[in-house]
C-alpha cells in the first residue's frame with residue numbers, strides 16, 4: 350500500500366474543524382499548522398477526503414519539503430522527489446505556486462524552475478526529453494514561506510467549496526466550507542432547531558441540512574484525480590457508495606432560513622433543490638425582526654451585512670441594534686454571528702461569550718458567540 354502525506358489547506362481559524370473531520374474519517378493528523386492540516390493516508394484516503402470533507406480547500410499530495418534560498422536549492426529539492434510514482438509519460442503537469450516572506454520572491458521564476466526540475470526528473474526516468482502533456486491533469490503546486498519550500502500535487506481540481514449546488518450567487522455569498530465551519534463551531538448536531546435569518550443564497554442552511562442528513566458534500570461533483578488511474582476511479586466509486594449508505598434521510602430536523610430579499614430566498618430554494626435538501630428547510634421572505642424563531646433550545650447561525658459590500662456602516666449598525674433587541678429575548682437560543690464590523694458588540698448591546706477569528710476571503714471577521 351502506498352503511504353502518502355496528504356495536506357489540506359483551509360481558512361485560518363478553521364483548522365480544528367478540519368482536523369476533527371479528518372480524524373472522523375479514520376486518519377491520524379500528523380501536523381496542524383496555521384491554514385493547513387496534514388495527515389498520513391493512502392490512495393483510498395484521497396477519494397474519501399475529497400468526497401467527504403466539508404471544510405478545507407483541496408487535498409494535496411505532499412511530495413517534498415526543504416529549505417530553498419537559491420534557485421539551485423529549489424531545483425534540487427524538487428528534482429529529488431519521486432514524481433514518476435504519480436506523473437505518467439502523458440500527464441499534463443502545469444505548475445502554480447506562491448511565495449511569502451522568502452528570498453525567492455518571483456513566483457513566475459520559481460514556477461519555471463519547479464517545472465524544469467520535474468521535467469528533468471521525469472525525462473531521466475522515462476528516457477524522453479519532450480512531454481506532450483495530453484493526458485490526465487496533475488497540477489504541481491509549490492508554496493514558499495520564509496524560505497521553506499513545500500511541493501505538492503493537487504488531487505481535487507475545482508476547490509472543495511464548489512459543491513456543485515450553487516449555480517450562481519447573490520451578492521456576498523459565503524464559501525460553503527466557511528459556512529460549515531461556522532456550523533461546527535455552534536456544536537449543533539442536527540438535534541435542535543436551527544435558524545439563519547440572513548440566509549442570502551442559502552449557504553448556511555443548506556450546509557446545515559447536508560450535515561444533519563449526513564449527505565457527503567462531494568456527492569454531486571467530480572475530482573481531477575478520478576481520471577488518474579483505474580484504481581482511483583474505483584476508489585471514488587466506493588467512497589460515493591459508502592457515503593450514500595451512510596445518509597440519514599429520515600433523521601428529524603428543523604431548519605429555518607429567511608431573508609428580506611425575495612430574489613435571495615428564491616435563489617436559496619433553487620440552490621437547496623440542487624443540493625437535494627429543499628424539503629428539509631423552511632424558507633421565508635421576511636425582515637429579520639419578523640423571522641420565525643423558537644422558544645426551545647436552538648441555534649441562530651447567520652452572516653448579516655457587514656457594512657463593507659452590501660450596506661454602509663451606519664445602516665449595519667442600526668441593523669445590529671435591532672438584532673440585539675430581538676435575539677436577546679430568546680434566552681434558550683445560542684447566537685453565532687459572523688461579521689467584520691469591529692463594533693458589532695457595541696451595537697448589538699452585549700459582549701459575546703466567546704469570539705473566533707475567521708477569514709471570509711481576505712476579510713478578517715469574528716464569529717461572535719452568545720451561548721444564550
Ligand SMILES: C[S@@+](CC[C@H](N)C(=O)[O-])C[C@H]1O[C@@H](n2cnc3c(N)ncnc32)[C@H](O)[C@@H]1O
Nearest residue numbers: 522523547549550552608609610636637652654
Ligand atoms: C452577507 S449576505 C448573506 C449571504 C449568505 N450567507 C450567502 O451565503 O449567500 C446578508 C443578507 O442579509 C439580508 N438582509 C439585509 N437586511 C436584512 C434584514 N433586515 N432582514 C433580513 N435579511 C436582511 C440581505 O438581503 C443579504 O442576503
